[in-house]
Amino acid sequence: MQQLHDSDRRGFASDNYSGVHPAVLEALTTANGGHQTAYGADDYTARLQEVVRRHFGDQAEAFPVFNGTGANVLSLQSLLPRWGGVVAAATAHINVDEGGAPERVGGMKLLTVPTPDGKLTPELIDLQAHGFGDEHRAQPLAVSITQSTELGTLYTADEIRAIADHAHGLGMLVHLDGARISNAAVALGTELRDFTTDAGVDIVSLGGTKNGAMGAEAVVTLSERAGEGLVYLRKLNMQLASKMRFISAQLVALYEGDLWRENAAHANAMATRLRAAVEGLPGVSFAYPTQANGVFASLPTGVADRVRERFFFYDWDAAGREVRWMCTWDTAEADVDAFAAAVREAVEASTA
Missing domain, CATH: 3.90.1150.10 (Aspartate Aminotransferase, domain 1)
Structure with a gap:
């Protein structure tokens, strides 16, 4: 096939504009050939589970999906009943850049809070975490934070721990949108689990596409209370890949080493x-x-x-x-x- 673009032209619009890292392309080639069981019962998805547990703990389970919006919607759906609402920063990706998918597809109410720097705090969460038991109000049962945020700012592990402790005290669960989770961990000088599992986060959207993958994300459950129905919701939301080995192989290539x-x-x-x-x-x-x-x-x-x-x-x-x-x-x-x-x-x- 003839190349249709100028491969020397670079821009600064989005980390989605870049191509695929050569090691990820090599992983796709390695995963190709022969037959592997479909829908996630393959060797590469099994290896991904091992890799994810090394990063997030033995309780972690990964559900590969096609894109970040799908990961976010699935994560939040699995945390909430039909009457549930999600407290999020007004600038959060789920609120401003996902075409209404959390509400239209996920069937949940977003309860947004203005923030000066894209970051929630326990005090800001309380602006929307009220009305429990009020049948006239969507019940605030989850908090969603983004790491790094849409404004390029970072939560410290202690800040996330404070949010998780506060949310759990109110009977809420915590989702972390980690489309740029790798950039955050590097900037903070931490491991991935330091501000997720160890900070009390219940479920993570694990990013790959913005960091060198072709198109690979995953929902990663971190606590026993998270992930209800994911095995069904992924299919229901058209995020279940038949040839899942090619999504999993990309994430293995990214996260198995450095x-x-x-x-x-x-x-x-x-x-x-x-x-x-x-x-x-x-x-x-x-x-x-x-x-x-x-x-x-x-x-x-x-x-x-x-x-x-x-x-x-x-x-x-x-x-x-x-x-x-x-x-x-x-x-x-x-x-x-x-x-x-x-x-x-x-x-x-x-x-x-």
Whole structure:
């Protein structure tokens, strides 16, 4: 097949834009050939269970799925009865970037809370964790947090433990959207279980696609109270892969060794490099710390559109002239330097 794109062109729009890490492609080739039992009864999905338990503990169980939205919806569905609601930050991916899937497909009510930095606290959870027993209100029975958040900020393990303890005290369960869980662990200098299993999280959406996979995520149950009905819900929600070995093989390739850590560390380092390269330019400011692989910058009028003539990226808050720049496993130093130079030129042109 003829290549239809310029493989030298890079952007900063999303860590979903990058290709597949060569080790993941190799894993897919290794998993190919011959016959393996379908629907998860294969050797690669069995190996994935071993890998997940090494990261999250012996009680952990993985349910591979196609995408992050599916992982989030399934996770939350398994925690809630039909009358349940989920307390989440207003900026959470489940609220602003999943097309209403948690509510329309999952059948749950999202109870959102404004936050200054994308992070929930026990006090913020209490803004929505009320009305227990009130038949007129969706019952707040789960909390969903994102690590790293949609604003690129991080929860410490202690902060998550405080949330889990508070939620459990109210009879609620805790879900962690880990689309960028690897970036968070690397930035915090922790293992994956330090801010999940050991912090009291009940269920995790384990990300792979944003960190070098072709398309592989998993729901990982961490407590006995989590995951009810997942074996049925996955099929019901069209997330049960017949040739599951190819999803599982990708996650094994990422998480069996240190590839997950190496990819995330590189992406984080490129984001740090990018911020340092443009920080201090006239009219450029930052609303949030750069803690993982995302940079959120406010730019002078017209600068974003000038830079977008050469590099693609998204507005985050167009009214505030705020943009989001994402780095990924294959972002090169030369890419960052060229992009920063384009920003610098556009800023200088805007102030000339």
